[in-house]
Structure formats: structure tokens, C-alpha cells
Amino acid sequence: MMMTxxxxxxxxxxxxxxxxKNPVLEDINLSISKGKFYGLIGPNGSGKTTLLDxxxxxxxxxxxxxxxxxxxxxAYRRQELARLLxxxxxxxxxxxxxxxxDVVLMGRHPHIPRFSSPSGKDLDLVENxxxxxxxxxxxxxxxxxxxxxxxxxxxxxxxxxxxxxVLILDEATSNLDIRHTIEIMRVISSRVVKTAVTVVAAIHDxxxxxxxxxxxxxxxxxxxxxxxxxxxxxxDTLIRQVFSVESHVTLHPETQTPRVEYxxxxxxxx
Amino acid sequence: xxxxxxxxxxxxxLATAIVIATGMGFLKISPxxxxxxxxxxxxxxxxxxxxxxxxxxxxxxxxxxxxxxSAIVGGGLAVSGGVFQAILLNPLADPYTLGISSGAAFGAxxxxxxxxxxxxxxxxxxxxxxxxxxxxxxxxxxFALASPRDNYSSNTLILSGVIVASILSAGIGFIxxxxxxxxGIIIFWLMGSFVGKSWTDVTLTLSFTLPGVLVILYxxxxxxxxxLGARTAASxxxxxxxxxxxxxxxxxxxxxxCVSVSGIIGFVGLIVPHLLRLLLGPDNRILIxxxxxxxxxxxxxxxxxxxxxxxSELPIGILTSxxxxxxxxxxxxxxxxxxx
Numbered sequence: 001m002m003m004t005x006x007x008x009x010x011x012x013x014x015x016x017x018x019x020x021k022n023p024v025l026e027d028i029n030l031s032i033s034k035g036k037f038y039g040l041i042g043p044n045g046s047g048k049t050t051l052l053d054x055x056x057x058x059x060x061x062x063x064x065x066x067x068x069x070x071x072x073x074x075a076y077r078r079q080e081l082a083r084l085l086x087x088x089x090x091x092x093x094x095x096x097x098x099x100x101x102d103v104v105l106m107g108r109h110p111h112i113p114r115f116s117s118p119s120g121k122d123l124d125l126v127e128n129x130x131x132x133x134x135x136x137x138x139x140x141x142x143x144x145x146x147x148x149x150x151x152x153x154x155x156x157x158x159x160x161x162x163x164x165x166v167l168i169l170d171e172a173t174s175n176l177d178i179r180h181t182i183e184i185m186r187v188i189s190s191r192v193v194k195t196a197v198t199v200v201a202a203i204h205d206x207x208x209x210x211x212x213x214x215x216x217x218x219x220x221x222x223x224x225x226x227x228x229x230x231x232x233x234x235x236d237t238l239i240r241q242v243f244s245v246e247s248h249v250t251l252h253p254e255t256q257t258p259r260v261e262y263x264x265x266x267x268x269x270x
Numbered sequence: 271x272x273x274x275x276x277x278x279x280x281x282x283x284l285a286t287a288i289v290i291a292t293g294m295g296f297l298k299i300s301p302x303x304x305x306x307x308x309x310x311x312x313x314x315x316x317x318x319x320x321x322x323x324x325x326x327x328x329x330x331x332x333x334x335x336x337x338x339x340s341a342i343v344g345g346g347l348a349v350s351g352g353v354f355q356a357i358l359l360n361p362l363a364d365p366y367t368l369g370i371s372s373g374a375a376f377g378a379x380x381x382x383x384x385x386x387x388x389x390x391x392x393x394x395x396x397x398x399x400x401x402x403x404x405x406x407x408x409x410x411x412x413f414a415l416a417s418p419r420d421n422y423s424s425n426t427l428i429l430s431g432v433i434v435a436s437i438l439s440a441g442i443g444f445i446x447x448x449x450x451x452x453x454g455i456i457i458f459w460l461m462g463s464f465v466g467k468s469w470t471d472v473t474l475t476l477s478f479t480l481p482g483v484l485v486i487l488y489x490x491x492x493x494x495x496x497x498l499g500a501r502t503a504a505s506x507x508x509x510x511x512x513x514x515x516x517x518x519x520x521x522x523x524x525x526x527x528c529v530s531v532s533g534i535i536g537f538v539g540l541i542v543p544h545l546l547r548l549l550l551g552p553d554n555r556i557l558i559x560x561x562x563x564x565x566x567x568x569x570x571x572x573x574x575x576x577x578x579x580x581x582s583e584l585p586i587g588i589l590t591s592x593x594x595x596x597x598x599x600x601x602x603x604x605x606x607x608x609x610x
Contacts, residue, residue, distance in 0.1 A: 053501075056504070087502060089501060089502055095497060096361070097547075097552055114488075
């Protein structure tokens with residue numbers, strides 16, 4: 001049995017979700033250590049989002065246990081949890097005309113007592129998040145008027161302003177162009193390096209995952225196929241087994257990070 | 271303009287409107303005399319010299335209860351409209367979205383069944399009581415139908431409201447058909463009215479609306495965060511499921527008591543929050559108190575128009591819908607124009 005160790009942020013033991021014949025998650029065992037960038041990869045419908053929801057305690061497991069920093073995640077009060085973990089979702093809808101500044105300030109919600117005004121520190125963190133995501137110029141625009149890329153930077157800024165030790169990204173860059181994708185990934189991985197933030201990110205783009213993540217967690221059909229350091233586990237065989245796609249994985253000559261090239265004209269029959 | 275200043279201004283306008291409206295009617299009383307009578311009554315001192323002795327009677331027993339009831343109902347409907355719009359993430363929701371009005375109307379129609387079975391309860395007791403029970407019953411039915419598993423999502427709630435309301439409408443139709451020509455009392459109630467409201471009505475509406483508005487004000491910041499969607503709101507520390515339920519129940523209770531006292535009054539709960547949001551922005555911490563005063567001013571003014579200005583009294587629900595409907599079309603059209 002897995003033990004929770006001091007540098008472990010999350011531990012899932014025998015996590016199940018869904019009672020049907022094909023459960024959404026099946027016997028998940030996982031340990032996430034502090035200060036690392038984890039990439040969660042797998043085909044659509046493999047259970048990545050449900051696994052992330054289990055970590056942020058919005059979807060409690062039907063069976064099994066989820067620990068956050070050696071305490072069951074269910075034992076935390078929501079507000080307490082929100083001071084420690086932030087979520088960056090993929091899509092963002094807002095029915096009302098809040099300004100960019102208002103939305104980023106909402107990231108401070110768990111830190112500001114009810115009926116209090118934001119403190120100087122709260123405002124500093126908001127300004128900093130706006131500056132880092134390069135949206136200071138948009139601060140007074142209403143979010144509903146922004147483009148997809150601008151909106152997503154607002155969402156990331158809000159999570160950064162939340163100033164948590166863990167960031168959960170659920171395909172946070174899937175809707176963005178390549179420049180903004182790289183920008184956001186760079187900002188987030190610099191937080192991992194500089195302030196030992198832990199990141200768990202569901203990512204579709206394998207090259208992006210390989211370039212920025214320390215470790216990968218590979219899922220298929222509600223199960224974890226394998227997990228470990230990127231260089232060790234990202235292979236042609238794994239990609240064929242999990243995604244049913246032929247590919248060549250080579251190492252970048254300078255950075256030594258794996259690169260994936262797909263065989264676009266070959267299909268793998270299962 | 272500073273938001274707090276705007277809210278204080280609305281409060282002053284409301285106080286002024288109450289005084290002016292009290293003076294209006296068949297017997298004209300000047301605002302100064304109204305204030306003098308009110309002060310004398312509150313402090314328990316004798317009336318100043320030179321004031322007609324009928325005035326205190328007219329003010330305290332006839333006009334003020336009706337005026338205060340209409341103000342509280344207006345404020346209550348506008349606040350619950352604001353809450354429904356914020357929770358259901360739909361700026362076109364109103365206090366009746368979850369089928370509350372159909373439930374109240376069904377309850378009121380049940381009174382006719384009683385008379386058919388020969389049970390006679392005075393209509394002024396039975397209609398409000400049954401409509402309140404009908405509204406509450408609908409609320410329970412809608413919640414039972416919507417699943418708690420998805421934290422009472424907007425779509426599930428609106429759909430449940432539509433289903434329950436359509437069943438109730440069929441029920442109302444059936445009762446009307448059975449009741450034949452005795453149907454007048456219900457039809458009149460459906461059109462809404464503040465005629466003959468007493469201090470009992472003031473106390474009754476206030477005893478639900480005041481705690482309701484206070485509870486809602488307590489949760490206004492969470493309500494703002496919930497605009498980001500349930501999942502994100504939960505990750506920001508809001509107990510989304512619990513908060514939604516508390517707010518929906520209180521907003522519905524306020525609506526239920528308002529409907530049972532005054533009948534169905536449309537558009538106040540839709541237009542006031544919608545318009546104030548255009549003016550003040552979506553921050554519920556400012557919007558909700560502004561809705562209370564705005565709704566109170568609007569319904570009080572509308573009721574004063576039918577009571578003291580129109581040659582014969584028009585049911586208030588008809589007046590608000592006749593004016594509110596086209597006005598809403600205008601705002602709606604203009605907003606669409608702005609989007610293009």
C-alpha cells in the first residue's frame with residue numbers, strides 16, 4: 001500500500017467513480033509530489049477531467065480515498081481548500097458584464113473575509129497577475145467583449161491571483177493560438193521552478209506536455225496506464241497503445257526533451 | 271456616481287414617495303401635514319393645532335398600510351428577481367421563473383373547489399392562504415424534480431419549473447371549467463391588487479421579506495462568484511450547492527408571500543434588476559439593495575397612479591404589464607442594437 005510522505009501533495013488510494021459496468025474511474029492509485037509539473041494525458045473520455053475534479057473535491061470518489069497534504073480532501077472546508085488550490089478550466093462563460101479587473105479580483109475571494117474590502121496585498125496580487133498575463137490594458141473592459149485568447153488569459157490571471165500552492169489546469173490552453181499557449185505554459189512553469197508550486201495539467205498536445213512537464217500521468221478508459229518522468233515513459237509504443245496512433249519519439253538535440261512526430265498516413269487497427 | 275451614494279439616494283426617493291403618495295387621493299393632504307401626523311403618531315404626542323382630525327384616520331388606517339404593502343411587495347419582487355437572474359445565470363429570469371406564480375394561482379383556484387363542496391371560508395383569508403401554500407408546494411415539487419446531484423443547475427431548475435407550471439396551468443383550467451361562473455374571484459386575484467390592504471398585510475409581507483433580504487445580502491459576494499459557473503465557484507471556496515439552495519428558497523418565499531398578499535404582479539421582478547444592472551453593473555452587493563428600493567419606488571408609484579390619478583381603479587398587475595411590457599421590448603431591442 002502507498003504511504004503519504006511529507007512532500008506528497010495529493011495521494012489517491014483505490015479511487016473509483018461511477019457504479020456502472022464501465023466506471024469513469026477504475027482503481028486509481030496516484031501520488032503527486034510538491035514542486036513538480038505533472039501532465040495528465042490520454043484520449044477524450046479517458047477520465048482526465050473526473051480525476052482533476054476528484055483532486056479539487058468537486059467530485060468525491062464513490063469508493064477509495066483522496067488525501068491532500070496528508071488529510072482527506074473531504075475534511076477540508078471549501079474556503080480552506082480554495083486558499084491552497086486553484087483551478088483553470090478550459091471554457092469560460094460569464095452571463096454578466098463583469099470587468100477584467102473584477103474577475104481577476106474574484107481570485108482573491110477565499111482570502112478576503114466576508115464584508116471586508118480587499119487589502120493592499122490582495123490588490124498587489126491582482127495587479128501582478130494582470131501584468132504577468134499581459135492584460136493590464138484590458139482591466140476595465142467587460143469580459144464578455146473579449147476574444148477567446150484574451151478571456152483565457154483572464155482565467156489564468158484569476159487563478160494566479162488566488163496565490164495557491166497547487167494549480168490544476170483542465171486543458172487550459174486548448175482553445176488558444178500557439179503564441180498564447182506557450183506564454184501561459186511558460187508563466188506557469190516558472191511558478192513551479194521559482195516558488196515550488198505544484199501543477200497538475202490535463203493536456204492534449206503531447207509535444208507541449210513533453211516540453212513543459214516533469215512527469216506524465218497517462219490515462220486510458222478510466223485507468224492509469226503508466227506514470228513517471230517524461231523522458232522515461234513517452235515512447236512510440238505507449239502512444240500506439242494509448243492513442244492508437246503511429247509515431248516517432250526523438251529527443252531534441254539541445255534540450256533533450258522528447259519530440260513526437262506522428263505518422264499521418266498510417267492507421268492502427270485495434 | 272458612487273454606488274453607496276446611489277443607494278442612499280434611492281432610499282431618500284422612496285421615503286419622499288411614501289410621504290407624497292400618502293397625501294394623494296380623494297382627500298388631498300399636504301406633505302407637511304402627512305409628516306406632522308406621522309411624527310405625532312410615532313412620538314405619541316398630540317396633533318399640532320389646525321390639522322383636520324380626519325387626516326390621521328385616513329393616513330394611518332387607509333392609505334399607509336396599502337402604500338407600505340405595495341412598497342414592500344415591489345421591493346421583495348425586485349430582490350427575488352435579481353437573485354433568480356444571478357443564480358440561473360439568465361438576465362431574463364424573474365421571480366415567477368420556477369413556476370411560483372402558477373403554484374400560487376393554483377392554490378387560489380383551490381378556494382373555488384372548497385366553495386363547490388360547500389365549505390365557506392371568507393375569501394380574504396382563504397385566497398392568500400391557499401396561494402401561499404400553492405407557491406410553497408410548487409417550490410418543493412420543483413426541487414424534488416431537479417436532482418441535487420448536479421447542484422441544482424440552471425437548466426434543470428428552469429426545466430423543472432416549466433414542467434410543474436404547465437401541469438398546474440392545466441389544473442387551473444380544469445378548476446375554472448368546474449367552477450363555471452364563480453370564476454370571477456380568481457380572475458380578479460390573478461390581475462393583482464392592493465385594494466383594502468391592512469396593517470396585517472404589512473406585517474405579514476415584512477416578516478418574510480425583511481429576513482429574506484438580509485439573508486440574500488449576506489450571500490451577495492458568493493452570488494457574484496457563482497456567475498463564473500458552479501465548478502469554478504466551488505474552486506474559489508463557495509459552497510455552491512448549499513448557497514444556491516438557501517438563496518432560491520428565500521427568494522421563492524419572498525415571492526410566495528408577495529403573490530399571496532397582492533396577486534400576480536408581472537414585470538417588476540424582471541425589469542427592475544435588469545435596468546439597475548445596466549446602470550450599476552452586475553455586482554450584487556450593490557445591485558440587490560438597489561433592487562429593493564427601486565422595486566419599492568416603482569410599485570408604490572404604479573399603485574398610486576391607479577389609486578389616485580386614474581379616473582377608475584385599474585388592477586395593478588395589468589398596469590405594470592401594460593407599461594412594463596413595451597418598455598422592456600424597448601430596452602431589449604436597444605441592447606441587441608448595441609451588440610451588433
